Amino acid sequence: MYESFRLSANDNQRGVRNRLVSDADDSIFLSRGFMARMTSLTPEEKKFLDDAVAEAERATGKKLNLPTRHIVLNRARVQIQAARYAAKKQLERDDERQESEYSWSKPQPFRR
Numbered sequence: 217m218y219e220s221f222r223l224s225a226n227d228n229q230r231g232v233r234n235r236l237v238s239d240a241d242d243s244i245f246l247s248r249g250f251m252a253r254m255t256s257l258t259p260e261e262k263k264f265l266d267d268a269v270a271e272a273e274r275a276t277g278k279k280l281n282l283p284t285r286h287i288v289l290n291r292a293r294v295q296i297q298a299a300r301y302a303a304k305k306q307l308e309r310d311d312e313r314q315e316s317e318y319s320w321s322k323p324q325p326f327r328r
Contacts, residue, residue, distance in 0.1 A: 254293060261296050268292040 257265070272288045273280055280288065 254296070257296075264296065265289060265292050 268288055268291070269280065269285060272284070276284075
C-alpha cells in the first residue's frame, strides 16, 4: 500500500532534505489543503511511520538526529496522505462507475 522509504548511508542532512523535497510533488497537497495536521492514524499507518524511521536508521547505521528524523517522518506522512487521497479518488471512481451501470426502476409490487 505504501511506497518504501530508502535513505542511503552516505546521505548528509542537506542532501537528504533536497532529495526528499524533490521526490515528492507537494504542490498537489499544498494547493488542496492536504498539509493539515493528521489527527488520526490507523495502526497500519503508525507502523509505516515506525518502519520508515527504522529503515532510515538501518541505512545510516546509527540513530538519526532530530532534524533528519523529522525529514523522514514528514516524507512518510506525505506518502500516507497520498495513499489516502488515492483511495478516496478510487472510491469516487467506483461510485461513478456503479451509478453509470445501475439504472433504478421501481420494484414490482407483490400480487396475490
